[in-house]
Amino acid sequence: DQQVKQNSPSLSVQEGRISILNCDYTNSMFDYFLWYKKYPAEGPTFLISISSIKDKNEDGRFTVFLNKSAKHLSLHIVPSQPGDSAVYFCAAPDSGYALNFGKGTSLLVTP
Amino acid sequence: DVKVTQSSRYLVKRTGEKVFLECVQDMDHENMFWYRQDPGLGLRLIYFSYDVKMKEKGDIPEGYSVSREKKERFSLILESASTNQTSMYLCAVGAAAGGLRGTGELFFGEGSRLTVL
Numbered sequence: 191d192q193q194v195k196q197n198s199p200s201l202s203v204q205e206g207r208i209s210i211l212n213c214d215y216t217n218s219m220f221d222y223f224l225w226y227k228k229y230p231a232e233g234p235t236f237l238i239s240i241s242s243i244k245d246k247n248e249d250g251r252f253t254v255f256l257n258k259s260a261k262h263l264s265l266h267i268v269p270s271q272p273g274d275s276a277v278y279f280c281a282a283p284d285s286g287y288a289l290n291f292g293k294g295t296s297l298l299v300t301p
Numbered sequence: 302d303v304k305v306t307q308s309s310r311y312l313v314k315r316t317g318e319k320v321f322l323e324c325v326q327d328m329d330h331e332n333m334f335w336y337r338q339d340p341g342l343g344l345r346l347i348y349f350s351y352d353v354k355m356k357e358k359g360d361i362p363e364g365y366s367v368s369r370e371k372k373e374r375f376s377l378i379l380e381s382a383s384t385n386q387t388s389m390y391l392c393a394v395g396a397a398a399g400g401l402r403g404t405g406e407l408f409f410g411e412g413s414r415l416t417v418l
Contacts, residue, residue, distance in 0.1 A: 199341065224406060233305070233391055233409030234344070279344060288334055288359060289393075289407055293343035 193217045194282055196292035203299050209267040211295045213280030216261065220282040224289065225254060225265050228277045237278070238265070270299045303328045305394050305410035313416045320379040322413050324392030333375035334393040334407065335359075335367065344391065350375055382417045389414050 195214045203209045213223075221242040226234035240247040240254045240263065247254050253266045267274055277296045281289040308323035324333065334349040336359075346359030348367040356367050364386060368376045379386055393407040 196343075228338075231310075231412065231414070233393075233411050235409070236406040239406065281344075288346050288349050291336075291344035293341060 191216075192290075192292070193220075193284075194280055194290045194292040196278075196280055196295050198295050199293070200296040200298070203270045203297065205272055205299055205301050206269045209265075209270045209274065209297055209299065211265040211267075211278050211280075211297065213263045213265075213292055214261055215263075215280075215282055217282070217284075217290075218261065222283055223254070223256065223263055224281045225252075226279045226281060226291075228279065228294070234279060267297075270297075272299050272301055275299050303330060303394050303408040305392055305408050307390075307392050307410035307413050309413050310411065311414045311416075313418065314382050315418050316383060318382050318417075320382050320386075320415065322377040322379075322390055322392075322415070324375045324377070324394075324410055326373050326394045326408075328394070328396075329372065330394045330396045331372075332395045333369065334395070335365070335375070335377045336391045336393060337361070337388040338391055338412070339388050347377065347390075379415075382415075384417050387415060387417045 193216050224239040225237040227237045228234040238249050238252050240256050256263045275298050277294045279294045280292040304327040306325045335347040336344045338344050345361050350356045350369040366378045390413045392410040395407040
C-alpha cells in the first residue's frame with residue numbers, strides 16, 4: 191500500500207502565478223520529507239526537503255509546508271516559470287535505506 | 302554532488318533475452334538503489350544495496366536480480382526480459398546517515414530506457 195500519495199496527476203498554472211503541489215502520507219513515523227523534480231529523459235534531482243521538527247522550509251522560489259497533524263505537505267512555487275514544467279515527486283525515507291516516492295504530479299507552466 | 306553514470310541510455314531487447322544495466326558512482330557512498338519509473342505509478346524500488354555483496358529486495362523485485370561486487374558499481378539484471386519490464390530504470394546513490402536511517406537525499410543517474418519487444 192502506498193505510504194506517500196500525490197493525488198493530483200497533473201497541474202497547469204500560468205507563468206508568474208503560484209503553483210501548489212500536494213502530498214499526503216500515511217506513516218506517522220516519517221520524520222523527513224523530500225521533493226524531487228524530474229524532466230523527461232533525465233533522472234530526478236533533489237529540490238527541497240523538510241524535517242518534521244519544522245513546519246516550513248524555504249529556498250528561493252520554493253517553499254515546502256508540513257502539517258503533521260494532517261499528515262500533509264505541500265510545495266509552493268512562486269512565481270512559477272515555464273522552466274518549472276516537470277514532474278514533481280514527494281518522498282519520505284522508510285525504516286531502511288530507501289525513499290518511498292509518490293506517483294508524481296506533472297506541472298505545466300504556460301506563458 | 303555525486304556523479305551517477307548508467308551504462309546505457311536506451312536499449313531495445315527481445316523477450317527472453319538477458320539484460321544487464323550497470324550503474325557506477327564516483328563517490329564512496331554506501332547505499333545504491335534501482336528504481337523503475339512508469340507513467341501513473343511513480344518511482345518503485347526494485348532492489349537496493351547498503352554494502353558490497355549486500356542486497357535487499359525492494360517493492361517489486363520479481364523478475365530482477367542485482368550484483369554489487371565493488372562499492373562503486375551496482376548492476377541490475379533481467380534474467381529473461383519480458384514486455385512488462387519495458388520501463389525507465391533509474392539508479393540512485395545515497396550516503397548512509399543516522400545509522401540505519403537514510404535521511405539524506407539520493408542522487409540519480411540519467412536513467413536507462415528499456416524497451417522489450
